[in-house]
Amino acid sequence: MSEMSSETKKDPLFTGTLAKGIRILRAFDEQNVRLSLAELVQRTGLEKSAVQRLAHTLHREGMLNKDPVTRRFSPSHAWLELAYAYYWSDPLIARALPRLIGLSRTIGETVNLAQMSGDHIIYSLRLPNQRTHFAASIVGRRLPAIATAAGRVMLSTWPEAEADRAIDLWPIAPMTPKTVTDRDQIRADVRLAAQNGYAMTRNQMILNEVSIAAPVHGVAGPAEAAVQVSLSAHSYDETRIQEEILPALLDTANGILA
Amino acid sequence: MSEMSSETKKDPLFTGTLAKGIRILRAFDEQNVRLSLAELVQRTGLEKSAVQRLAHTLHREGMLNKDPVTRRFSPSHAWLELAYAYYWSDPLIARALPRLIGLSRTIGETVNLAQMSGDHIIYSLRLPNQRTHFAASIVGRRLPAIATAAGRVMLSTWPEAEADRAIDLWPIAPMTPKTVTDRDQIRADVRLAAQNGYAMTRNQMILNEVSIAAPVHGVAGPAEAAVQVSLSAHSYDETRIQEEILPALLDTANGILA
DNA sequence: ATAAGCCGTATTGTATAGTGATACATGAGA
DNA sequence: TCTCATGTATCACTATACAATACGGCTTAT
Numbered sequence: 001m002s003e004m005s006s007e008t009k010k011d012p013l014f015t016g017t018l019a020k021g022i023r024i025l026r027a028f029d030e031q032n033v034r035l036s037l038a039e040l041v042q043r044t045g046l047e048k049s050a051v052q053r054l055a056h057t058l059h060r061e062g063m064l065n066k067d068p069v070t071r072r073f074s075p076s077h078a079w080l081e082l083a084y085a086y087y088w089s090d091p092l093i094a095r096a097l098p099r100l101i102g103l104s105r106t107i108g109e110t111v112n113l114a115q116m117s118g119d120h121i122i123y124s125l126r127l128p129n130q131r132t133h134f135a136a137s138i139v140g141r142r143l144p145a146i147a148t149a150a151g152r153v154m155l156s157t158w159p160e161a162e163a164d165r166a167i168d169l170w171p172i173a174p175m176t177p178k179t180v181t182d183r184d185q186i187r188a189d190v191r192l193a194a195q196n197g198y199a200m201t202r203n204q205m206i207l208n209e210v211s212i213a214a215p216v217h218g219v220a221g222p223a224e225a226a227v228q229v230s231l232s233a234h235s236y237d238e239t240r241i242q243e244e245i246l247p248a249l250l251d252t253a254n255g256i257l258a
Numbered sequence: 259m260s261e262m263s264s265e266t267k268k269d270p271l272f273t274g275t276l277a278k279g280i281r282i283l284r285a286f287d288e289q290n291v292r293l294s295l296a297e298l299v300q301r302t303g304l305e306k307s308a309v310q311r312l313a314h315t316l317h318r319e320g321m322l323n324k325d326p327v328t329r330r331f332s333p334s335h336a337w338l339e340l341a342y343a344y345y346w347s348d349p350l351i352a353r354a355l356p357r358l359i360g361l362s363r364t365i366g367e368t369v370n371l372a373q374m375s376g377d378h379i380i381y382s383l384r385l386p387n388q389r390t391h392f393a394a395s396i397v398g399r400r401l402p403a404i405a406t407a408a409g410r411v412m413l414s415t416w417p418e419a420e421a422d423r424a425i426d427l428w429p430i431a432p433m434t435p436k437t438v439t440d441r442d443q444i445r446a447d448v449r450l451a452a453q454n455g456y457a458m459t460r461n462q463m464i465l466n467e468v469s470i471a472a473p474v475h476g477v478a479g480p481a482e483a484a485v486q487v488s489l490s491a492h493s494y495d496e497t498r499i500q501e502e503i504l505p506a507l508l509d510t511a512n513g514i515l516a
Numbered sequence: 517a518t519a520a521g522c523c524g525t526a527t528t529g530t531a532t533a534g535t536g537a538t539a540c541a542t543g544a545g546a
Numbered sequence: 547t548c549t550c551a552t553g554t555a556t557c558a559c560t561a562t563a564c565a566a567t568a569c570g571g572c573t574t575a576t
Contacts, residue, residue, distance in 0.1 A: 084398025
């Protein structure tokens with residue numbers, strides 16, 4: 001009767017109530033920061049009664065704050081505690097963090113650790129500087145993988161067939177007028193990254209931004225992650241990048257291997 | 259029949275299934291990073307069948323990874339996405355971040371933003387340096403409020419009766435041999451913080467660590483948060499702290515007011 | 517002023533969906 | 547080879563989540 005029929009079709013271990021509750025948590029994002037009951041109904045597509053019950057439960061469990069006057073829900077500190085648990089669970093984080101800090105001190109520019117997450121990348125560590133704008137300063141941000149230097153350099157370590165499939169099928173969300181949407185151009189860029197051992201993009205997310213990424217290799221096979229640096233094109237010409245940034249970046253990424 | 263009878267007693271809006279699912283998420287922490295079904299049963303106190311169903315659902319919803327060979331569950335990237343949403347939801351974060359970065363550059367030492375969360379503080383922003391150890395580098399960490407400089411300086415802005423109650427009742431978890439557990443001593447320290455406008459502790463979490471915190475005031479009334487700096491007692495004597503650290507710290511904390 | 521909407525909250529009969537017990541399968545250790 | 551612990555699958559039962567609806571407070575329009 002609903003649109004989830006195909007997904008839910010006879011999985012006797014699937015508990016719909018919990019899934020709905022998770023959908024409520026997921027309704028919050030950078031544009032939806034404080035949601036009323038009615039807005040939650042709209043964003044989740046659930047029944048008003050269901051949202052009432054589930055949001056109430058999440059509130060009582062400490063997962064949602066509720067403003068006593070506006071009656072709006074918002075994320076609670078528990079969401080940060082979950083991030084804390086995540087950080088401990090991923091061994092890459094502890095290996096990468098001290099080296100990223102070193103890189104950040106050396107070059108004095110924004111440094112990130114990105115991981116592949118489906119067809120997106122997700123930033124799991126970020127070391128912003130004062131010029132970095134807010135969205136680029138906080139962890140957990142997702143971007144379409146093949147539209148980013150980090151995503152491309154990771155793909156460049158994949159078996160060619162899989163990488164090609166990804167380049168053909170994965171989404172691209174144009175962020176600036178200069179965002180590349182031509183998949184053959186992306187394919188060429190991934191090939192180039194395979195040769196160079198790093199990937200570089202310009203003006204893809206923000207105008208006048210140069211993004212450079214190097215792969216973090218696992219024991220063998222595809223890259224586990226990528227170390228990525230953002231620079232202003234105004235401050236860094238090609239030779240400065242080659243001489244000041246790249247050696248330090250590649251050194252950092254290689255050092256994380258463990 | 260279960261131990262939740264007092265909590266659940268007749269709240270017709272409370273959905274137990276969702277609450278149980280949340281308990282599964284909460285079972286992961288810094289010491290429990292990768293949990294088997296049996297361990298989840300043990301840690302949550304739920305029935306094996308329930309854990310089987312709920313963990314399966316969380317896995318299908320992308321909230322838990324499942325290692326195909328060890329069959330263990332672990333936090334997924336979605337946990338970082340939730341943190342991302344939290345960061346956008348709390349307006350203090352965007353106000354504080356650039357100033358914290360500035361402070362970090364100025365003094366070259368570890369800088370944190372802490373907020374009150376029940377009877378604990380939680381670190382919501384952290385700017386570590388290379389010497390910072392891992393647990394002190396990642397957001398979402400909670401510590402007993404009255405055992406920390408940040409917690410005490412926030413309490414020092416509370417109405418005296420409430421602060422006294424907190425000092426009497428809130429938990430203290432001794433972390434080092436020198437952790438202060440005498441509540442009258444803590445009370446004196448809070449009073450001193452009220453006079454000075456900052457709080458300082460030594461050897462409370464780690465030996466030879468000096469922790470200094472200044473309050474971030476709201477429009478009026480109690481502090482919204484605290485800016486906190488960690489130093490090595492070996493590198494900073496009292497006069498260096500007074501001259502090099504405190505002015506910058508207080509300036510930063512005051513500047514966040516907005 | 518009054519009415520109409522909208523929204524959050526409370527209530528209730530009903531059947532569905534989660535429950536818990538149990539059985540089965542697999543792999544590790546003794 | 548046996549035993550035990552653990553993960554997975556199945557199933558009858560009924561407790562529990564469900565959707566509909568009613569109520570009351572607040573804002574907006576007329």
